[in-house]
Amino acid sequence: MKTIIEPFRIKMVEPIKMTTREQREEILHRAGYNLFLINAEEIIIDLLTDSGTAAMSHNQWAGIMRGDESYAGARSYHRFFEKVQEITNFKHIIPTHQGRAAERILFELIAGPGKYVPSNTHFDTTRANIEYQAAEAVDLVIPEGKDPQLIHPFKGNIDLTRLENFIRHKGAKNIPACMLTITNNSGGGQPVSMENIRKTKEILARYGIPLFLDACRFAENSYFIKKREPGYENKSCKEIAQEMFSYADGCTMSAKKDALVNIGGFLAMNDDDLAMKARNVLIVTEGFPTYGGLAGRDLEAIAQGLEEVLQEDYLHYRIRTAEYMGEHLDLIGVPYLKPPGGHAIYLDAKAFAPHIPVEQFPGQAIACQLYTEGGIRSCEIGGIMFGRTDPQSGDYFPPAMELVRLAFPRRVYTQSHFDYVLEIIEAVYQKRKALRGFRFTYQAPVLRHFTAKFEVVR
Numbered sequence: 001m002k003t004i005i006e007p008f009r010i011k012m013v014e015p016i017k018m019t020t021r022e023q024r025e026e027i028l029h030r031a032g033y034n035l036f037l038i039n040a041e042e043i044i045i046d047l048l049t050d051s052g053t054a055a056m057s058h059n060q061w062a063g064i065m066r067g068d069e070s071y072a073g074a075r076s077y078h079r080f081f082e083k084v085q086e087i088t089n090f091k092h093i094i095p096t097h098q099g100r101a102a103e104r105i106l107f108e109l110i111a112g113p114g115k116y117v118p119s120n121t122h123f124d125t126t127r128a129n130i131e132y133q134a135a136e137a138v139d140l141v142i143p144e145g146k147d148p149q150l151i152h153p154f155k156g157n158i159d160l161t162r163l164e165n166f167i168r169h170k171g172a173k174n175i176p177a178c179m180l181t182i183t184n185n186s187g188g189g190q191p192v193s194m195e196n197i198r199k200t201k202e203i204l205a206r207y208g209i210p211l212f213l214d215a216c217r218f219a220e221n222s223y224f225i226k227k228r229e230p231g232y233e234n235k236s237c238k239e240i241a242q243e244m245f246s247y248a249d250g251c252t253m254s255a256k257k258d259a260l261v262n263i264g265g266f267l268a269m270n271d272d273d274l275a276m277k278a279r280n281v282l283i284v285t286e287g288f289p290t291y292g293g294l295a296g297r298d299l300e301a302i303a304q305g306l307e308e309v310l311q312e313d314y315l316h317y318r319i320r321t322a323e324y325m326g327e328h329l330d331l332i333g334v335p336y337l338k339p340p341g342g343h344a345i346y347l348d349a350k351a352f353a354p355h356i357p358v359e360q361f362p363g364q365a366i367a368c369q370l371y372t373e374g375g376i377r378s379c380e381i382g383g384i385m386f387g388r389t390d391p392q393s394g395d396y397f398p399p400a401m402e403l404v405r406l407a408f409p410r411r412v413y414t415q416s417h418f419d420y421v422l423e424i425i426e427a428v429y430q431k432r433k434a435l436r437g438f439r440f441t442y443q444a445p446v447l448r449h450f451t452a453k454f455e456v457v458r
């Protein structure tokens with residue numbers, strides 16, 4: 001079947017405001033060519049992020065009404081706890097207001113100067129929280145994971161040989177934990193195989209190092225395992241998720257992704273002593289351990305979302321959407337990171353606009369043109385986000401890939417919205433030779449992509 005049937009009906013709508021090309025040119029100019037600085041009302045299709053942008057179901061909204069707002073031991077906390085425990089089987093589950101709060105608490109307790117935390121690829125908030133504790137975040141994804149055109153079923157896998165060499169070289173006592181980001185967001189939303197998770201755990205166990213999953217997109221990762229890894233085709237996504245978590249000692253979670261909610265997260269683990277310390281930090285900075293900075297109704301919505309996200313009809317529709325985008329980009333010859341990830345399509349900007357040098361941010365040129373052409377907001381994941389300039393020499397170090405991420409909010413847009421996005425990408429691609437690069441007119445010292453301003457290089 002060519003048509004993706006969204007496995008839901010719509011009973012509440014939010015109008016999209018249409019704009020003209022002239023209006024968008026003016027808006028973009030005013031925003032200093034930074035899409036983060038454009039108001040959401042001035043966007044037609046918003047693919048900036050899949051984080052916190054999901055549409056909740058009728059059952060989640062019903063849960064919002066049922067939320068128990070008691071300070072301590074609320075009914076909603078118990079429902080949340082039981083659901084997370086059913087999937088992860090972790091002993092301690094600590095709610096937080098979002099993923100980075102869980103990261104901050106974990107790394108405050110285990111990281112510090114002289115410590116290393118390896119991962120397949122750390123997401124930027126995870127890296128920032130490790131570095132904030134003066135520890136080092138190390139990315140050890142397999143080489144296939146860095147080549148946008150290469151097809152491999154599990155491009156999110158960690159390089160097991162490099163991991164073991166790294167542990168031997170740095171010493172196990174300096175490695176308080178290893179992380180696996182499932183799916184690997186910075187590497188293109190690519191999955192990690194069950195075999196890779198299991199073998200990572202085997203190596204770590206020999207050295208007494210705990211494994212933590214960055215579990216934001218665990219359900220999408222489970223579905224990829226079901227579809228791509230021999231032996232899992234007849235297992236349910238929930239069983240696959242349960243097996244993935246069984247190899248880990250804990251996890252951080254941004255519920256804004258695969259818990260289908262607009263805010264929330266948690267930190268989970270088996271270690272009693274670490275959990276006690278984490279709860280104590282939580283009480284100082286987030287809230288009492290049975291709500292952790294969230295309202296009772298949020299916990300209720302997370303519990304319900306975790307139930308819905310593992311339904312196969314939903315996951316089929318979800319992964320099929322990215323695949324569908326990939327198939328159509330292939331037909332029109334537009335280069336993108338292959339195979340399509342779980343939550344997004346990433347255009348390969350170096351191949352799309354080879355005439356723009358990386359110092360002039362080809363990804364930004366494409367992202368801006370997608371906005372001017374069709375009011376689409378995407379996100380540059382390339383030199384602006386990850387490039388570094390040496391303060392002494394002034395030398396510029398670009399990242400391995402220049403990408404433009406079009407991330408898909410969950411259950412928000414229909415197939416016709418995606419067809420429109422494809423039309424706009426095609427129009428921009430046809431006129432790609434006219435794309436011009438950008439230079440900074442303002443940049444902040446850290447996380448510059450959020451607030452930077454640019455001008456066009458003529």
Ligand code: P71
Binds near residue numbers: 100
């Ligand atoms: C995404 C985000 C949201 C985001 C965050 C920072 C800059 C731009 C966009 C958030 C993640 C993530 C992974 C793998 C932890 C977090 C933090 N992703 N791990 O992709 O993808 O979660 O936002 O709830 O704090 O747009 P948090």
